[in-house]
Amino acid sequence: MTAAIGRDAPAVPPQRLCSSAELEEKGRAVLFDVLHYREPARAFAMRFEGRVVAYLNRCAHVPTELDWQPGEFLDSGKEFILCSIHGAAYEPRDGRCIAGPCGRGRLTMIEASEDGGDVWWQPTRDTLPHRPEPAPI
Numbered sequence: 764m765t766a767a768i769g770r771d772a773p774a775v776p777p778q779r780l781c782s783s784a785e786l787e788e789k790g791r792a793v794l795f796d797v798l799h800y801r802e803p804a805r806a807f808a809m810r811f812e813g814r815v816v817a818y819l820n821r822c823a824h825v826p827t828e829l830d831w832q833p834g835e836f837l838d839s840g841k842e843f844i845l846c847s848i849h850g851a852a853y854e855p856r857d858g859r860c861i862a863g864p865c866g867r868g869r870l871t872m873i874e875a876s877e878d879g880g881d882v883w884w885q886p887t888r889d890t891l892p893h894r895p896e897p898a899p900i
């Protein structure tokens with residue numbers, strides 16, 4: 764009997780993202796490329812209240828990137844993730860929308876952890892590593 768395509772595919776191991784020291788508390792996030800449902804997308808990881816959190820860089824209101832400068836996601840009080848387009852505010856701990864046009868939406872969380880002084884993210888069947896080709900010179 765033939766297995767369904769992808770059903771028995773081996774799990775993708777955790778991917779190293781950066782050193783733990785690169786993520787300062789409520790500082791600039793590290794951006795990384797993924798394939799989300801086979802489409803290229805950007806994700807980010809940041810440190811918030813000591814813990815590393817990671818999300819797809821995609822607003823729940825309109826599927827556009829959130830950051831107002833590359834890697835800058837937090838509001839001026841450094842309490843919420845803000846969308847730079849229409850100002851949706853998200854809870855950094857769980858990605859839940861708490862104000863603005865994102866309604867009951869939430870950011871797509873990516874599992875992240877720290878081990879051995881490094882930050883790792885865990886691919887899933889839906890969200891896989893992506894290493895785009897360098898642009899031609």
Ligand code: FES
Pocket residue numbers: 822823824825826827846847848849850851863864865
């Ligand atoms: S696109 Fe994010 S609030 Fe509208």
